[in-house]
Amino acid sequence: MRTEKAEADWSRVQLHIVTGKGGTGKSTVAAALALSLASQGRNVLLCEVEGRQGIAQMFDVEPLPYEERKIATGLPTPGQATPGSVFALHIDAESALLEYLAMYYKLGRAGRALDKFGVIDFATTIAPGVRDVLLTGKVYEAAKEGRKKGTSSKQGAHYDAIVLDAPPTGRITQFLGVNSELAGLAKVGPIKGQADTVMTLFRSPRTRVHLVTVLEEMPVQETADGIAELRAAELPVGAVIVNLVRPQDLTPEQLSAIREDTVDRERIAADLLQAGIGADDELIESLLTEARDHAERRALEDSQRRVVEQLDAPSFELPRLAGGVDLGGLYELAGALREQGLR
Known part of the structure; x- marks a missing residue:
């Protein structure tokens, strides 16, 4: 179902950040969104940062290394010669830091020695804000024009769009607000400089943060709270995507x-x-x-749908798939997003 508020121009958005309460299917929605964008002829990078190898499981491929790999092709679209491709990247803080040291400080072997002795893991554990800067910094690097050749992209590939399967709603503002996270750790220096640069992307018209929910009271309330927190932090809210909607066959x-x-x-x-x-x-x-x-469940969902419609954000709905989510199901969800205009 598409609401009247869904009339938005997404063509200028390069970075789509997908968050949501645990259990709402945010990773599934992120994957479907990547396929939907690829169906428009775009080359898309689908990133994950939570260490669960969820992308590999959904697309039924081998666990992803720290390397951008093609995993799927977008849906064919009438009148469009060639759909784009979906590439995937599993980002971890340690690999991102090693790549950063190698690319900008030429510390190839020295960086690996630091990793061998546990220095990198110690640094990112004792200062979680640094870990988030490394994760978000990699996303920023992937969005840059004229990327340097690096560990994850040996050719410095450019992407028309990036979809980030981000942490849950309860942590998304903290995760994206890397400047405030570093306030007590670094006032100046390269890490602080990278955080400042990342924030220019996150707060720009090139970025939107989409929130995934289901039609239940707690997830919808968390979505409303998340939207308020994102806007208070001057981070751009995208769409609310209602997932796992039951069939509406009865009048x-x-x-x-x-x-x-x-x-x-x-x-x-x-x-x-x-x-x-x-x-x-x-x-x-x-x-x-x-x-x-x-009938009782439908009444509850209808009441929560009315709440979603008052959130002052475009909203989209995705069906609950009877057979569960496999690759075919992802394409089905991608088609639903495309038809509703989120592409």
């Missing part, structure tokens, strides 16, 4: 009849018999119990 009148227990049981029995199914009272009551549960 409001039918749902009302189910909740009020005014359903014609004889009609149900006749329909079952016509389908060749024995229609005893126990089966009919069992079906009505399931129907009542569904």
Whole structure:
């Protein structure tokens, strides 16, 4: 379902950051968004920073090294000769720091020696803000024009769009606000300079932060709180993507009849018999119990949908896939995003 507020121009956005409460399917949505963007003929880099190798699992490929690799091709689009490709990158702070030292300070072997003795892991553990600067700094580096050849991209590849599967909503403002994280650690120097540079991208029109939710009270409230925090930090909010939406095959009148227990049981029995199914009272009551549960769930979802519509952000809906999410399911979700205009 597409709301009236979904009329937004996403063509100028290069960096799409996807966050959401745990369990809402943010990683799935990030992958589907990357495929949707690729269907427009763009070459897309899909990044993850949480160390779970979720991209490899979703696309059914080998665990990703610290190297940009092609993992999929976008959906063919009528009138478009060639869809773009989706590349993936698993970013970890240690590899990002080693690449940074090698590219800008020529510390190839020396950097690896630091890693061997645990210095890098110690530094990023004792100063978590530094870890976030390294992770976000790599995303910034991937978005640059005229990239240097590095460890993750041996050719200095340029991407038309980048999708970042980011940390959950509760930590997203802290993760993206690398300047405030470093306030007590570094007032000057290269790390502080990199944080300043990263923030210019994150706060620019080239970036949007999309929030994934489901139609339940706690995730929707966390989404509302996340939007408020992002805007307070001057970070650009993109869309609210409602995931795992149940089929809406029953009309409001039918749902009302189910909740009020005014359903014609004889009609149900006749329909079952016509389908060749024995229609005893126990089966009919069992079906009505399931129907009542569904009707109550739909009422809850409709109430939360109204809350989402008041969040002053474009919103999109993705269906709950009956067979779960595999590569085919990702393409289906990508098609839904494309049709609704998030591309």
